[in-house]
Amino acid sequence: MTEKKINVIILAAGKGLRMCSKYPKVLHLLGNKPILQHVVDLTDSICTKKIYLIYSSKYRLFKSIVTNPNLIWIKQKKILGTGNAIYQIKKILKKNENYLILYGDMPLISKESIKKLISSKEKSSISLLTETITDPKNYGRIIRKKGKIKKIVEHSETSKKQLKINEVNSGIFITSGKCLERWIKKTNNNNKKKEYYITDIINFAYQEKCTISSINPTKKNEIIGINDRFQLSVAEKLYQEKRIKNLILSGVKIHNPSNFNFKGTLKHGENVEIDYGVTLEGLVILGNFVKIEPGCVIKNSIIGNKCHIKAYTIIESATISENCIIGPFSHLRDNTKLEKKVQIGNFVEIKKTTVKNESKIKHLSYLGNAQIGKKVNVGAGTIFCNYDGKIKSNTIIENNVFIGSNCQIIAPIKIANNTIIAAGTTVTKNVNQPSMVYNKKVEIQKKI
Structure with missing residues (x-):
């Protein structure tokens, strides 16, 4: 059976009013990815034929956020319950094919x-x-007769006796198109909410003496749904705990797992060490023997072997080679590339800049739109002035250049190999050969 392709129907038409948001609830983020995207991605791990996504509004917003080339979009014009949602596709159901029903607000369900x-x-x-749980809360209850499932009663319809039942319905099921089409036509809205419940089909199956089977999730908390922001925070914690546990088991040393934010994908080598309060977002790649100190934020970046990222450093869309030391309190922005043995120190900001082997920018500097050669030293308080109010210009610093403290390098500009720029100098012209560059002294005569 697992080798045969199945069809998937994802119900994602709920407005999610309890989220108190202008966005549909399934587009809110869990682990830096839309709740619905987690469910859509799950379909990639099983052998699917067609994936029907049932939504109610904001098609363009859904389409721009949720990605999968195999999605077939079906609009539920009126929100009249889960049964009505399935009714939208009854005409395209194939009798001899199986259909798996998933929910867009249940992102923790596992492929297993x-x-x-x-x-x-x-x-x-x-x-x-x-699943049998100690606190069923708002779940629908599984009603059995002599051990066999007879029907499902939605929470709003349960009696006091039924409320004591601990076996609950997740909403997820699989059946054939032939059965689904037959049963869905029988549903009605004779209930307190005046909605069409997909759960009614279980009683129809029982009345027809069909075989109804049930299985439990492989792990706890998989069937948690998200209806409000508190439930989202609970799901976020569970999601983080699971992923962090897997990281630790794969060899990553995490000092304080409860204070580590993991919001993306991490590829790592051996002997990686992550201290407390670190946040990883997007795709992060860490080499061997990487050490990350407290409070760092790393987004969509590559960090090579034996790098040391000191406390409270922010790295965004950067590529760092081997044996680099970054921080503390450094900020590497988009398109920053550091080659081997580069040192970036306290309160240094770098953007769209390549820094070659063994160069150092240790204190209180800004470098933007620049190419820095090998063994360059940039002194404290140096600013690369790359923006004139209209355009951003480039700076090229060749090898073995020494830039003293409190200098201003006015782009566009090029500084030749082995040049020394004295402290406090403003450089406005190209230096085409090795030179000593300094500002002329201005003598101030005191009045007598």
């Missing part, structure tokens, strides 16, 4: 549980994902 559910369908007409 889904594959287990798909396998269980082999010997039944419909297979459900259910």
Whole structure:
């Protein structure tokens, strides 16, 4: 069964009013990725044929945020319940094909549980994902008769006796197109909310004496849904804990897992050490023996072997080679590239700049739109003035240049190899050969 392609229907039409937001709830971020995208990505781990995404509004917003080339977009014109959502595609259901129903607000469900559910369908007409929990809260209850599933009662419809039942419905199930089409036509809205419940099809299956099977998720908390911001924060914590645990088991030393924010994808080598309060976002690649001190933020960057990132450094869209020392309190911005054994120190900001081997910018400097050669020293308080109010110009500093403290380098400009620029100098013209560059002294005569 697991080798056969199945169709997936993702229900994502809920407005999510309890999120108190202008955005649909499934577009809010979990682990720096839209809630719905987690569910869509799950379909890539199973053998899918077609993926139907049922939404209600803001198609352009959905399309710009949620990505998958195989999505078939189906609009639910009126929000009349989950049964009505499935009714939107009843005409395109293939009788001899299976359909897996997922929910756009359940991002923690695992591929292992889904594959287990798909396998269980082999010997039944419909297979459900259910779980027994200590605090069922607002979940629909599984009603059994002599051990067999008879029906599902939505929480709003439950009696006091039924509220004591701890086996709950996740909403996720798999059945054939033939059965789904037949059962969905029988649903009605004779209930307190006047909605069409997809859960009603379970009782129809029971009445037809169809085989109804159920399996439990492989891990706890997989069926948590997100309806408000508090539930989102709970899901974020669970999501972080799971991923951080996997990182630790894969060899990453994390000093304080409860104070580590992991919001992307991490590829790492051996003997990586991450201190407390660190945030990783987007795609981050860390080489061997990388040490990251407290409070650092690293986004979409590559950091090579034996680099030391000191406390409270921010690195965004940068590439750092081997044996570099960065920080503390440094800020490397987009398109910064550091070659081997570069040192970037306290309160240094760099943008769109390449710094070659063994160069040093240690204190209180700004470098933008520049090419820095090998073994260059940039003194404290030096500013590369790359913007004239209209355009940003480039600076080229060749090898073995020494720039003293408190200098201003006015772009566009090029400084030749082995040049020395004295402290406090403003350089406005190209230096085409090795030179000593300094400002002329201005004598001030005191009045007598």
